[in-house]
Amino acid sequence: MSAKLFEPLTIRGVTLPNRVVIPPMCMYCAEDGHATAFHRTHYGKFAFGGAGLVFVEATGVTRAGRITNGCLGIYDEDHIDSLAPIAQQIGEMGAKSCLQLAHAGRKASTQRAWQGNGPLTQENIDAGDERWTVIAPSAVPFSEGWEMPRAMTRADMDEVIEAFVIGAERALAAGFDMVEIHMAHGYLLQSFLTPLANQRTDEYGGSLENRIRFPLEVALAVRAALPEDVPLFARISATDWIEGGWEPEDSVVLARLLKRAGVDVVDCSSGGNMLHGATNASLQRGPAYQAHFAKMLREEVEVMTQAVGLIRTPELAEQLLQDGTADLIAIGRQALFDPFWAHHAAERLGVTNWDAWPPQYGWWLSKWKRGLASMDEAPLD
Ligand SMILES: Cc1cc2nc3c(=O)[nH]c(=O)nc-3n(C[C@H](O)[C@H](O)[C@H](O)COP(=O)(O)O)c2cc1C
Structure with a gap:
């Protein structure tokens, strides 16, 4: 038996042990941008669970670029110290690590997901959250009642780059093996791309070429700063799912x-320019509902792609x-439910590799699974 999901993949100088990816997922519990013990356990366990590549959530490149007061940051030199144990833990468990670099733009200074994902309320501020001025390509708020952004100047753009x-x-x-630039979900770079947010009249607005210019400048600058053997990912919203917005082409x-x-x-x-929970006729969510965009780009551009979104089963x-x-293949919420998703998927696909398990578990589980030991048997020590 073989499964492509468990074949290694080499990108530049980094070889991923398999194709199972944990995508970036904000945990909203950082302290002034610093990772905590929660993050170390949270990310380490996905590597423990057999994923080949573990992303660390959207991490603000500036303090004002955080989505919420609880988001990770990398805007101070001393953030390195709280992120390093996460990268180390992922690596020691045999996976590779990727940090998502992000700027939230006009969707910054908002509530944590469990507070509602909306603009901060007086209650949030009384409870200790800070509100700050947000920046965007144009002075167009994300939605009614959201912070009015300040339109970015060239100096702001240079600072962000x-x-x-x-x-x-x-x-x-x-110690991260690679980085991803967050260009999706209505955050700063995607808001340059989409005409729904970008109403600039200079060379960064108007035509498609102009709207792409700033995100591309960021990509070029980041690539130039990375050693040749370090992979670079970019997350995009392949469509806004809104008429008059960003389109797959x-x-x-x-x-x-x-x-x-x-x-x-x-x-x-995909998406990110509609209010959370809002929907429209063109968006039908179902298994792998965004994957055809990955296929389109892989075929038309001949670039490697990562598919994400409601991919829950090993067979799919x-x-x-x-x-x-x-x-x-990125497995998000399903991996929150089952952090051992990758190991379980290998079993379902008939390609269990006990050497990929932490030996502390594998020595016993392999015996049990091969019928050489029983769960009813009392383990000796
Ligand atoms: C709790 C949570 C936090 C998320 N945070 C991020 C994030 O930091 N950056 C990002 O690009 N996407 C983020 N996403 C989107 C996921 O990376 C993923 O694209 C989405 O959950 C769809 O995949 P799934 O159906 O497998 O969960 C988040 C999703 C969830 C559920």
């Missing part, structure tokens, strides 16, 4: 330019690799 570059350098200093143009700029993998998500993950949809 430098912050992404410094963030990438700090991520490597913390725009993503083809973007992916082509990103590839030329030295981005190795396009991580294909394997099928997406077999049919050439993507090179990597």
Whole structure:
């Protein structure tokens, strides 16, 4: 038996042991950008659970670029110290690590997910949260009642580029194997891309080429700062799912330019410019509902892609690799439910490799699974 899901993949100088990826997922419990004991356990356990690549959540390259008061940051040199044990723990468990570098733009200064994901309320502020001025390509708020952003000047843009570059350098200093630039979900870089948020009249707004210019400048600068053997991912929203917004064919143009700029993998998500929970006619969520975008970019641009979004079963993950949809498969919420998803998937696909398990577990579980030991038997020590 063999399964593509458990074949290694080499990207530049890094070999992932398999194609199972834990995508970036904000945990909203950092302290002034610093990772805590929760983060170390949280991320370490996915590597323990057999994933080949573990992403660390959206990490603000500036303090104002955090989504919430509880988001991770990499805007101070001393953030390196709290991130380093996470990268180390992931590596020691045999997986590779990727830090997602992010700037939340006009969706910054908001509530943690469990507080509602909306603009901060007086109650949140009374409870200790800080509110700050947000920046965006244009002075257009995300939605009614959200912070009115300040339209960015060229100086702001230079600062953001430098912050992404410094963030990438700090991520490597913390021991991460690679970084991803967050260009999706309505955050700063995606809000340059989409005409729904970008109403600039200079060379960064208007035509598709102009709207792509700033995110591309960020990608070029980050690539230039990374050693040749370090992979670079970019997460994009392949479509806004909104008429008059960013369209899948725009993503083809973007992916082509990103590839030329030295981005190795396009991580294909979608949406982010609609209020949380809102929906419209063109968006039908179902198993692997975004994966066809990954396939389109892989075929048309010949770039490696990562598929994500409602991929829950090993069979579906394997099928997406077999049919050439993507090179990597990200398992988000299902892995929160089952952090050992990758090991369990290998068993379901008939390719269990006990050497990939932590030996502390594997020596016993392998005997039990091969019928050489029984759970009813009393273990001796
Ligand atoms: C709790 C939570 C936090 C998330 N945070 C991020 C994030 O930091 N960056 C990002 O690009 N996507 C984020 N996402 C989106 C996920 O990476 C993923 O694309 C999405 O959950 C769909 O995959 P799934 O259906 O396998 O969960 C988050 C999703 C969840 C559930």
